Amino acid sequence: MIANSCVAGVIGDDTEAVAKEAEEKWRLPILAVPCHSFLDGDFHAGFYHAAKALADRFMKPLSRQKIRQDNQAALLGERGGPASRDLVEMQRLCRYFGFEKFCLFPAYASIREMKRIPESAVSIPLSGTPQGFPWTKKLASELQESFGVPWLEHDYPVCWTRTQNWLESLGDLLGKRQAARTAIHEQTVELNEQLEQLTPCLQQKRIAFCIGRSRLLFDPAWVFELIELSGVQLAAVVLLSDSLTPKQQAELQQDLPSQTTAPVLLSNEADEIMASVDFVISTHELTDTTLRQLFLPFLPLVGVRGLTNILELMARLARRQGNRGGIIYG
Amino acid sequence: MGKPPKTEWDNACTQVGACALTGAVGFFAGIPDAAVVVNGPLWCSFYARRHLERQCPSLAERFFCSQADNEAVVYGTEACLTETLRLVRTQCVPAVLLIINNCSVGLIGDDLAGIARQADLPCPAICMDGGGLIGGFWDGYRAAAKAYFSQMPLAKRTLIEPGSVNLLGMSVGYYNAENDRRELQRILALAGYRTLTCPGADNTVRELTDLSRAELNVVVHEELGGELARQLKADYDMPYVSLLPPYGIKDTLSWVNLIGARLQSRPCPVTDLLRQEAERRHREVRTAVADMERIWGDLWFEQAVVAAPGSVAMGLARALRREWADIGALTVVAHDALPAITLPQQADRILDGTGDSKAIQECLSNLAGGLLLGSGSEMAFLRQHRVTGTVCRNIALPVYDEIILDGWPFMGLRGATRWLENLLNGFAAERRKGE
Numbered sequence: 001m002i003a004n005s006c007v008a009g010v011i012g013d014d015t016e017a018v019a020k021e022a023e024e025k026w027r028l029p030i031l032a033v034p035c036h037s038f039l040d041g042d043f044h045a046g047f048y049h050a051a052k053a054l055a056d057r058f059m060k061p062l063s064r065q066k067i068r069q070d071n072q073a074a075l076l077g078e079r080g081g082p083a084s085r086d087l088v089e090m091q092r093l094c095r096y097f098g099f100e101k102f103c104l105f106p107a108y109a110s111i112r113e114m115k116r117i118p119e120s121a122v123s124i125p126l127s128g129t130p131q132g133f134p135w136t137k138k139l140a141s142e143l144q145e146s147f148g149v150p151w152l153e154h155d156y157p158v159c160w161t162r163t164q165n166w167l168e169s170l171g172d173l174l175g176k177r178q179a180a181r182t183a184i185h186e187q188t189v190e191l192n193e194q195l196e197q198l199t200p201c202l203q204q205k206r207i208a209f210c211i212g213r214s215r216l217l218f219d220p221a222w223v224f225e226l227i228e229l230s231g232v233q234l235a236a237v238v239l240l241s242d243s244l245t246p247k248q249q250a251e252l253q254q255d256l257p258s259q260t261t262a263p264v265l266l267s268n269e270a271d272e273i274m275a276s277v278d279f280v281i282s283t284h285e286l287t288d289t290t291l292r293q294l295f296l297p298f299l300p301l302v303g304v305r306g307l308t309n310i311l312e313l314m315a316r317l318a319r320r321q322g323n324r325g326g327i328i329y330g
Numbered sequence: 331m332g333k334p335p336k337t338e339w340d341n342a343c344t345q346v347g348a349c350a351l352t353g354a355v356g357f358f359a360g361i362p363d364a365a366v367v368v369n370g371p372l373w374c375s376f377y378a379r380r381h382l383e384r385q386c387p388s389l390a391e392r393f394f395c396s397q398a399d400n401e402a403v404v405y406g407t408e409a410c411l412t413e414t415l416r417l418v419r420t421q422c423v424p425a426v427l428l429i430i431n432n433c434s435v436g437l438i439g440d441d442l443a444g445i446a447r448q449a450d451l452p453c454p455a456i457c458m459d460g461g462g463l464i465g466g467f468w469d470g471y472r473a474a475a476k477a478y479f480s481q482m483p484l485a486k487r488t489l490i491e492p493g494s495v496n497l498l499g500m501s502v503g504y505y506n507a508e509n510d511r512r513e514l515q516r517i518l519a520l521a522g523y524r525t526l527t528c529p530g531a532d533n534t535v536r537e538l539t540d541l542s543r544a545e546l547n548v549v550v551h552e553e554l555g556g557e558l559a560r561q562l563k564a565d566y567d568m569p570y571v572s573l574l575p576p577y578g579i580k581d582t583l584s585w586v587n588l589i590g591a592r593l594q595s596r597p598c599p600v601t602d603l604l605r606q607e608a609e610r611r612h613r614e615v616r617t618a619v620a621d622m623e624r625i626w627g628d629l630w631f632e633q634a635v636v637a638a639p640g641s642v643a644m645g646l647a648r649a650l651r652r653e654w655a656d657i658g659a660l661t662v663v664a665h666d667a668l669p670a671i672t673l674p675q676q677a678d679r680i681l682d683g684t685g686d687s688k689a690i691q692e693c694l695s696n697l698a699g700g701l702l703l704g705s706g707s708e709m710a711f712l713r714q715h716r717v718t719g720t721v722c723r724n725i726a727l728p729v730y731d732e733i734i735l736d737g738w739p740f741m742g743l744r745g746a747t748r749w750l751e752n753l754l755n756g757f758a759a760e761r762r763k764g765e
Contacts, residue, residue, distance in 0.1 A: 006371070006434035007463065010403060037434070038371040039400045287390075 001050060002032040009036025031057060044127065044135040047078065051106035051139050058114050061147050069119045072101040074149065077126030077136050077156075079299070081108055085309070086302040090126065093157060093167065093303055096183035097176050118147035122173065126156050128299035131216045158300040159222035159307055160191060160229065187304045194308045195229060201318045202311075205232045208274055209262075210282035212243030215251055218283060222300050224259050226307065227281070230314055234262040235277050238270040240284055279317045290325040292317050297330045347665075347707075348503070348727075351432055351460035352378040353470025355393075356503030357478065358428040360530040361538070365392040365424035369411050369442065370432025372397055374461070381727065386502040392422050398435050407440050415449035424453050425535035426482065428474065433461025456481050466684070467503060468553045468639070468666045475530060475558045479565075482535065484542040487566045492595035494524045496544045498570070499555020500531035504639065505705075505727045506740050507531060510575070513739035514550065517576075520604045521586045522596055529558070542566045546592050550575050551641040553666050575641055578649030579608050579746045611747050619750060626758045631721070632658040633700035635693055637683065637708050638726035640664035644677070646703055646725060646740075651676040653746070654753055655701070661693050663704070665726065699760075701753075706730045719764060721756040 002015050019032040031053045035046055062068065073094050079086040082104060091102055103109060103117050117123075123143055125136035133155045140151035152173055157166035164184050171180025209227065211220060227234050237256055239249050249266065256264045265273065274280065279292035286293055294313055301309055313328050351368065355378045358364040366389075368375035375395035383389050396414040398407045411429070418427065429442050442457035456477050460470055495518065500511050511532060515525045526544045527533045547562060549555040549572035559570035571592045576585035586604065590596065623629065634657045636647040647662045660676065665683040681690050694702070694711050699719040702708055705726040712720055724732050725740065739745040 006403075006432075007437065007461075010434045010437045038373065038398075039403055039434070 001053070002030065003046070003050070004033060004036040006037035006039050009039040029057060042131065044129075044132040047106070048135040048139050051076070052142065054106050054114055055117070055139075055143060055146070058111055059118050059143075059147060060115070062118050066119060068121055069101065069116075070121050071098055072103065072116070072120045073099045074103045074105055074117045074120040074123040074143070075126055076105055076123050076140055076143075076151075077128075077132075078107045079126050079128075079302070086126075086299075086306065089301075089303040089305045090124075090156065092305075093163075093183065093187075094124070094170075096167070096186075097170060097174055097179045117143065118149060120149050122170075123149050123151040124156075124170075125151065125154075128156060128158070129217055130219050157303050159225045160304070161225055162222065163187065163303050163307075191304045191307070194304070194311065198308070198311045198315045199229075199231045201315050203231045205278040205318050206235045206276065207232045208236050208238050208270065208277045208280045209234060210238045210240055210267075210280055210284065210286065211252060212240030212282070212284040214244065214248040215255065220256070221259060223281060223296065226310060229307070230311055232278075232314070232318075234260060236262055236270060236273045237264045238274065238280075239264065239266050240282075240286075241267045243284055279314075281314075285327055288325070290323070292320060292325055293327040295327050295329045301330075348378070348381050348467040349433075349460070349462040350464035350466060350470030350473065351430060351462075352381050353467035353472075353503065354428065354430050354458060354460045354474035355379075355389075355470075356382055356467065356501050357471045357474035357530040358426075359386045359389045359393075360500070360502050360528075360532060361426065361478075361535060362388065362532075363425040363534045364428060365394070365418055365422055365426075366428045366430070367394045367396060367411070367414055367418060368430055368432060368460075369396045369407055369414075369440075370398050370435045370461075371395075374432040382503055384733070385505075385507060392424060394418055394421075398432075403434060403438060406438065407435055408445050411440075411442075411445050412449055415446065415451060419449075419452065426453050426478070427451060427455045429455055429457045430460040430474075431458070433459075433463045436461060436463065454481060466666060471501060471503065471530065471554050472557050475555075476561060478529075479558065479561060482538070484566065485539050487542045487568065489543055490545055491524065491526065491543050492545060493522060493593060494526045494544045494546075495589065495593075496526055496541050496547045497528045497531070498547050498549045498559050499551035499553070499641075500528050501551070501554055502531060503727070504551070504642065505725060505729055506734055509734065509737050509739040510741040510745070512737070513742035513744055514576075516744075517582060517586060517604070517742045518589075520607065521590065521601055523589070523593070530554075542568065544568070545595060546571065546589065548573070548589055551639065553640050574645040574648065575741055577645050577741055577745060577749065578653040579612060579743060580653055581645070581649050582742050582746065583608060607743055611743055615747060615750055619754065622754045622758060626754075626761045629655040629753060629757055630657075631655060631699075631701040633661075633693075633697055634659070635661045635663060635697055635700070635702050635704065635708070636677075636725070637663035637665065637690075637702070637704035639666050640668055642725060643703075648676045649746070649749070650703070654749055657701070663690055663693075663708075665705070719760055721753070721760050723752055723756060 002019055004015050015032040019030040023030040033049045035049050103113055103120055105117055123140050125140050127133040127136040143149050144151050152170055154166050154169045157163035167180045167183045171177045239252055253264055281294045283296050285295055294317055310330055313330055317328055351374055355366050358366050359382050372395055379393055394414050396410040398410050402410050429446055436459035446455035458477050464470060500507055511528055518525050527538055527541045529538055547559045547568050547570035549559045552572050556572055562568045563570055573585055573588055576582040636643045643662045643664050647660060651657050651660055659678050661679045662677040663681045663683050667682050667684045695715055697720050698717050702720050702722045703725045706728040709722050738748045
């Protein structure tokens with residue numbers, strides 16, 4: 001796979017022709033991605049093009065001898081490798097629907113494993129941002145078109161409402177609504193147990209939620225739900241002026257009041273509130289070392305266990321003794 | 331998904347090398363009142379910033395990026411760069427500004443100096459191309475130093491301060507560089523010499539104008555400062571001496587002696603103060619070192635690899651074998667290719683980090699039970715290839731698994747004590763694991 005840098009894009013190299021020529025010479029599959037670093041989109045664009053090139057080259061529609069594997073799901077996207085906590089949680093949720101085998105694509109998959117993707121009963125997008133989801137959807141829908149693999153039109157399960165929705169949608173798609181109901185019931189029990197254990201120390205705590213990412217990169221809905229579930233009191237949403245353009249700030253100022261009743265302030269209006277809160281939840285590391293900060297992961301964590309993980313970190317901050325500030329990374 | 335995915339994928343490659351853009355930013359990061367604008371995408375600027383920020387925490391406050399996009403590459407970066415320069419004016423008051431193109435923006439040939447002139451900046455702007463097309467970290471640092479001193483005038487060399495030196499080629503882009511700089515200045519002060527400036531590692535623009543008043547330029551890292559020393563010799567007739575950096579007690583005393591030999595005003599540098607400290611340190615550690623060796627065995631490694639920027643690797647290899655440990659076979663890997671200085675006889679094999687990758691991999695593969703002084707890249711290789719029982723110590727960036735907060739240097743007399751401690755503790759820990 002030849003990935004082009006922006007330099008190759010500026011000088012206009014015909015990398016695909018080079019790949020074709022090299023393939024003939026060396027008799028090895030050599031692919032090129034038709035995009036060039038930041039010139040043709042972001043990470044997700046490149047990821048899609050690489051996946052598309054691999055699918056076009058190595059995947060074949062099911063032959064008559066091959067049957068679709070009801071217990072196999074294709075997970076499209078990248079969440080830190082097969083041993084990451086998000087992938088482990090995703091697979092745990094999928095097992096409610098009888099899935100036992102998982103094909104990752106395009107990362108962390110051998111060519112042999114990629115060839116098995118068309119046998120999957122379903123493909124499930126993993127993206128996690130408003131910016132990335134359209135690309136993952138595009139890949140999933142093209143896999144359906146080319147190989148008949150149905151796909152779940154839902155970004156991955158985040159926080160509690162979206163986890164329930166995700167489970168319901170997957171149940172609907174597979175015709176396994178009872179499995180979805182069982183999953184939701186068991187996850188509700190698990191969540192309630194965790195809330196009972198983790199949230200007592202969070203009650204009555206006042207926090208600020210600092211946002212420095214634009215709407216394209218960050219959907220704050222799951223954080224508002226997390227705040228509500230945790231029992232903390234949201235004193236204010238603070239827009240980090242250093243990290244947002246005036247246009248991005250205006251967009252967020254317009255959107256956020258529909259998601260929270262807390263005041264939405266710009267950083268230069270928030271000094272008093274920031275000094276009075278017990279801790280802050282933030283998309284960016286704040287330079288004030290006296291603040292207790294929970295730094296949100298760029299991609300939200302998956303499922304009830306992802307939610308629990310963040311609640312544990314909030315509880316640690318709430319229980320911190322003395323006036324020690326600092327950042328806990330989510 | 332086939333088995334075993336976990337073991338198959340957990341060893342993702344972590345080889346990292348910084349490009350010229352990082353090197354150029356590194357030089358200006360070491361000028362506390364300089365600001366930097368990267369004219370390119372966020373990725374390039376974030377990479378440079380992350381590489382340097384731990385060593386230079388103030389960088390974030392004076393570091394900007396134009397966030398050039400596809401449109402900027404087609405129509406020119408004037409709009410986004412002008413907007414960024416406006417932001418610079420509102421957020422800080424630099425004494426000098428570096429505006430540096432990343433590699434692709436460099437290809438489109440925007441008139442950076444012209445855009446900077448129109449921006450009505452409160453300070454001189456130094457404009458240059460950076461990125462991988464120029465080369466690695468070292469190439470960028472050298473180019474930035476050259477550009478700075480070509481554009482920023484120095485005081486005339488009429489008044490020379492006797493017994494004063496500049497330390498050239500130091501950079502916050504080297505691991506633990508700030509602590510090393512302080513130690514070298516301390517050692518020189520003990521010897522009765524004054525350090526006037528360390529360009530690219532400490533001094534403000536105003537302080538740097540006095541650089542030409544020093545009696546002698548001392549090149550600490552030849553790969554960074556050698557070219558600048560020659561430029562200053564040509565432009566200001568400043569004499570210079572290029573030496574391996576001083577690690578270990580013997581090499582530190584020898585380093586000071588060699589500098590003294592070139593300083594005509596004060597040629598007898600090893601003062602009683604310096605000698606007494608060296609002897610005291612030797613005396614203080616002797617019993618503890620002997621005790622550790624009695625328990626865990628003498629500090630012997632069948633194989634050792636020292637991998638770092640050329641001057642660091644050569645200097646540490648010399649002290650390692652002459653002063654701290656017994657080594658069967660010692661290989662030196664110069665990350666930046668081989669420096670143009672006399673190579674120490676202590677190394678059995680010297681490899682070029684930019685070209686001898688196969689030989690380097692062979693060396694590292696055979697390092698079980700040995701010693702590695704290197705960076706996170708070599709250590710990642712050992713993990714990926716399951717080379718075990720190796721005593722590993724960080725001496726070069728990238729470093730992922732260690733921080734130094736207590737101010738201990740690697741160089742000089744204080745550094746010598748620290749290295750003995752470091753090596754013996756690592757040696758004992760590996761022995762204990764093997765029991």
